[in-house]
Amino acid sequence: MPLGKDGRLTLYARTDGGLLRWTQRNPGGEKWDGPDFVSVAGLTDLTVVQGANTYVHFLGRRERHGSDGPSVDFVHAIQYQTGRPVTEWRSLGNFYRDHATGRKVGAPAGAVDPQGALFVFVRNAGRGLQMRREGKGGKWEAWQDLKGAGLAAELVPTVTSSGLVEVFAPTDRGVQQWRQEEPDGSLQIAPPLQFSALAGSATALETAPDRLTYYWTDADRTGVVSYREGGGPVPVGGQPGDGAVVALRTPLDGYDCTVLAQRGAGGTLLIGVCNTEGEQDGVWWSDTTEECVGDPALALDGHGRVVVALRRRDGALSVARQEEGPGLTLSSHWHRLP
Secondary structure (H helix, E strand, O other), X not given: OOEOOOOOEEEEEEEOOEEEEEEEOOOOOOOXXXXXXXXXXXXXXXXXXXXXXXXXXXXXXXEEEEOOEEXXXXXXXXXXXXXXXXXXXXXXXXOOOOHHHHOOOOOOEEEEOOOOOEEEXXXXXXXXXXXXXXXXXXXXXXXXXXXXXXXXXXXXXXXXXXXXXXXXXXXXXXXXXXXXXXXXXXXXXXXXXXXXXOOOOOEEEEEEOOEEEEEEEEOOOOOEEEEEOOOOOXXXXXXXXOOOOEEEEEEEOOEEEEEEEEEEOOOEEEEEEEEOOOHHHOOEEEEEEEEOEEEEEEEEXXXXXXXXXXXXXXXXXXXXXXXXOOOOOEOOOOEEOO
C-alpha cells in the first residue's frame, strides 16, 4: 500500500488482463475510490515497488504468443502521483534468447535506491539470480548474472537508509544473500546461511540505520523467526500459514515498535507486536478472526496510523485502521472496498 506525497494510500491487485487500483479519497480517510482497471495483457505476476521520491514502480512477468511460439518478457511502468494514470508499459526483455528457456524464469522483484534508480531481480532458469538496473539518465544497463543456486521463486530486495541494496533469497539448502558495500556499487554474494526459511514467507525491515531484520516462517511451519546479521534466528511465535510475513515500524505508546501480520494456519489474519529489535522479549500475537486469502498488506496512512488490508475468500478487499487508545487496536469495522 504505497503512501503518496499527498498523504493518500493506494491499493493494487493483479487481475485477469491487468491490475486493479483503489485510491484513498482523503488522507487518513475511510472512503476509497475505484477500482480503476489498468490493462496489461498476459501479465502472470506483479510486483509494486516505491522509492523515496514516492514514485510507484510496477514490475511484471508477461507471457505472449507470437508467430514464433510462446515467450516471456518483463515489463515496467510508473505511477508518478497518487490517482494519476500509469505510464506506458515498457518491455525490459528477457536475458534468454531461447523462448523455451526464457519461459522458466521467475517473477521480478525490485528495489529503488535513493537516487531513484530501479533494480530488477529475477530468478533465472538455472535458479540463480539475474539483475538489471536503471542507470543514470534513465538508461537501462544490460542484464547481469549474479550467480547463486537453488533459489526459491520469491526474492526479497531491500534498500537501507544510506542507499545500500541487499537481496535475501531462500534456497534449497538455506539462505543466499547479495549486498552492496557502498551505494551504487556492485552486488557481491555473501556466504550462505544455513537457516531453513519457507519459500515466499520472508520479509525485511530496517530496524536501525543500515541494519535489516528479516522475518520468515520456519520451513516446518512451527512459527515465525527473526534474524539480524551476526546473530541467529530468534523464534517469535505465531501460527503461520504458507504465505508472507509482512512488517512495519511505528511508535506505540511512545515506544519504537514493530508490527507483524500474516495469514495464520486457520486462514485468519494474525497481528503481532513487539519492541523493535526486542523480539527476544516476546511478540504479542492476536487473531483478528478475519478471513484472509493470500498475503495481507500493512502501511502507515497520512496521519501515521496503521492500516491493514486483506483479501477475503470471495475475492473482495477489506481495510481496517488503527483506532485511538493504548497499544495497537484495529477498528472492529472492516471497510469493504467496492
